[in-house]
Amino acid sequence: MGKATGFMEYSREKVGERNPLTRLNDWKEYTVPFSDEKLSIQGARCMDCATPFCHIGMEIQGATSGCPIHNLIPEWNDLVFRGRWKEALDRLLKTNNFPEFTGRVCPAPCEGSCTLAITDPAVTIKNIEQAIIDKGFENGWITPRIPTSRTGKKVAIIGSGPAGLAAADQLNQAGHSVTVFERADRPGGLLMYGIPNMKLEKEVVERRIRLLTQEGIDFITNTEVGKDITAAELQEQFDAVILCTGAQKQRDLVMEGREAKGIHFAMDYLTLSTKSLLDSNFEDGQFINVEGKDVIVIGGGDTGADCVATALRQKCRSVVQFGKHPQLPAERPSDNLWPAYPNVYTMDYAYKEAEAKFGEDPRQYSIQTKKIVADENGNVKELHTIQMEKLKDEEGRYYFKEIPGTEKVWPAQYVFIAIGFEGTEQPLLSQFGVKAVNQKVAAVYGEFKTNVEGVFAAGDARRGQSLIVWAINEGREVAKEVSKYLMV
Numbered sequence: 001m002g003k004a005t006g007f008m009e010y011s012r013e014k015v016g017e018r019n020p021l022t023r024l025n026d027w028k029e030y031t032v033p034f035s036d037e038k039l040s041i042q043g044a045r046c047m048d049c050a051t052p053f054c055h056i057g058m059e060i061q062g063a064t065s066g067c068p069i070h071n072l073i074p075e076w077n078d079l080v081f082r083g084r085w086k087e088a089l090d091r092l093l094k095t096n097n098f099p100e101f102t103g104r105v106c107p108a109p110c111e112g113s114c115t116l117a118i119t120d121p122a123v124t125i126k127n128i129e130q131a132i133i134d135k136g137f138e139n140g141w142i143t144p145r146i147p148t149s150r151t152g153k154k155v156a157i158i159g160s161g162p163a164g165l166a167a168a169d170q171l172n173q174a175g176h177s178v179t180v181f182e183r184a185d186r187p188g189g190l191l192m193y194g195i196p197n198m199k200l201e202k203e204v205v206e207r208r209i210r211l212l213t214q215e216g217i218d219f220i221t222n223t224e225v226g227k228d229i230t231a232a233e234l235q236e237q238f239d240a241v242i243l244c245t246g247a248q249k250q251r252d253l254v255m256e257g258r259e260a261k262g263i264h265f266a267m268d269y270l271t272l273s274t275k276s277l278l279d280s281n282f283e284d285g286q287f288i289n290v291e292g293k294d295v296i297v298i299g300g301g302d303t304g305a306d307c308v309a310t311a312l313r314q315k316c317r318s319v320v321q322f323g324k325h326p327q328l329p330a331e332r333p334s335d336n337l338w339p340a341y342p343n344v345y346t347m348d349y350a351y352k353e354a355e356a357k358f359g360e361d362p363r364q365y366s367i368q369t370k371k372i373v374a375d376e377n378g379n380v381k382e383l384h385t386i387q388m389e390k391l392k393d394e395e396g397r398y399y400f401k402e403i404p405g406t407e408k409v410w411p412a413q414y415v416f417i418a419i420g421f422e423g424t425e426q427p428l429l430s431q432f433g434v435k436a437v438n439q440k441v442a443a444v445y446g447e448f449k450t451n452v453e454g455v456f457a458a459g460d461a462r463r464g465q466s467l468i469v470w471a472i473n474e475g476r477e478v479a480k481e482v483s484k485y486l487m488v
């Protein structure tokens with residue numbers, strides 16, 4: 001339970017961050033780990049509230065509250081407070097296959113529903129999680145767990161993001177033979193190409209892939225199922241197939257001037273940047289370079305923030321991020337009370353960096369792009385915008401209304417579209433004959449089976465763009481169902 005009076009004695013602290021101006025000169029992780037002493041104090045703040053909402057893992061008001069993989073948070077907080085790190089690691093690994101990913105990049109819905117957060121700042125759960133697993137690797141406690149017997153059953157997993165990796169890990173440990181097919185040249189899904197290096201260093205992802213390989217999982221990269229190998233071939237060669245193909249079909253802007261040169265999807269920008277960094281430390285020039293340019297990111301979410309941070313590292317001349325919604329309040333509003341995920345204003349790493357570099361937060365709120373204008377060579381030159389008001393109609397539904405007289409012109413030589421994702425790619429589903437609803441694979445949570453015998457689905461491909469922690473949850477759960485299917 002931590003220290004009985006810890007929550008009254010100690011204040012919340014989060015891990016430190018490197019100086020924003022210094023970290024802009026490299027692509028390393030922006031955080032600085034806690035000392036053991038500080039971690040023990042933070043663990044001591046857990047008050048053993050008896051009904052720990054931190055691990056409920058439910059959707060409340062359309063957002064996640066509590067940990068979706070039901071991490072045994074109070075137990076490991078207590079063990080960290082007492083310095084019993086190895087036991088804390090054992091507890092953590094009972095529920096989470098990859099704490100080194102969630103401990104770094106999970107938005108920590110557990111902290112929003114921490115009971116202490118009703119009156120005080122929440123326990124620093126996510127940072128403690130990262131420290132436990134990092135210590136596990138540093139001390140050599142994490143070693144390959146090679147299954148001692150095999151069932152003779154073969155499973156193909158399509159997609160190596162966190163859902164595919166978690167399913168592969170669970171099924172391999174259950175003794176099945178697992179092959180993961182990945183279209184990209186490196187496994188990891190959005191952990192590898194999507195989330196930038198400064199949030200999650202790619203060596204952390206590669207280390208886990210090495211471990212899974214040593215444990216017996218086969219990774220086949222540069223192979224697109226549906227093209228390089230057909231659905232029918234896969235069904236013939238394997239006893240079960242799991243679709244973990246993500247939901248990376250990007251939503252496009254439909255607008256005058258969209259065809260101008262210099263307008264790219266955020267994912268293309270982020271993927272090329274990471275690939276070039278890993279392949280050649282940018283020496284191959286195979287990335288979109290915004291050095292000395294004015295950059296506009298359209299879309300107010302986290303993907304957009306990652307574009308801002310990437311543009312800053314490339315030494316852009318200016319960067320702004322357009323969001324449709326108004327700025328969030330500093331405190332929870334009355335319709336967003338605990339234990340719902342707190343919809344409050346925060347400064348993400350990218351925004352702190354932009355503020356340090358240019359003196360202001362790059363976010364522009366309640367703004368709508370009206371048209372894009374190109375120069376005589378077809379290169380994007382400027383964006384025309386208008387401010388919007390968010391209003392409620394008589395039935396309580398929100399809508400946006402333009403505010404006349406607020407038109408503005410913004411210079412830009414590069415524009416990145418980060419307005420979300422439509423769903424999973426359909427051609428592969430058609431080849432399998434798998435049904436989709438709203439561009440997501442039709443498979444009920446808990447069962448995960450599609451309309452095609454022996455074909456299952458999990459992660460973003462099934463639920464739409466979500467979080468790593470949900471992808472791990474679905475990977476673990478689909479593995480149970482596939483194992484049952486194989487062993488009847």
Ligand SMILES: Cc1cc2nc3c(=O)[nH]c(=O)nc-3n(C[C@H](O)[C@H](O)[C@H](O)COP(=O)(O)OP(=O)(O)OC[C@H]3O[C@@H](n4cnc5c(N)ncnc54)[C@H](O)[C@@H]3O)c2cc1C
Pocket residue numbers: 105106107158159160161162163164165181182183184188189190191194195199223224225226244245246247248270302303306425428458459460461465466467468469471
């Ligand atoms: C830029 C960005 C930043 C994000 N940041 C965070 C964050 O900080 N924290 C967080 O919790 N979540 C974050 N997310 C969301 C999170 O990354 C996803 O919810 C999660 O990765 C989904 O996991 P998945 O395994 O279902 O799919 P993905 O990670 O999308 O992996 C799917 C994989 O399938 C492969 N694939 C697709 N079709 C085929 C085929 N036919 N053959 C072979 N391979 C195929 C793809 O190449 C891909 O590697 C972010 C998302 C984006 C886009």
Ligand code: SF4
Pocket residue numbers: 066067068069070071073102103106107108109110111125126129469
């Ligand atoms: S995985 Fe995410 S929600 Fe779960 S304990 Fe870790 S930070 Fe919290």
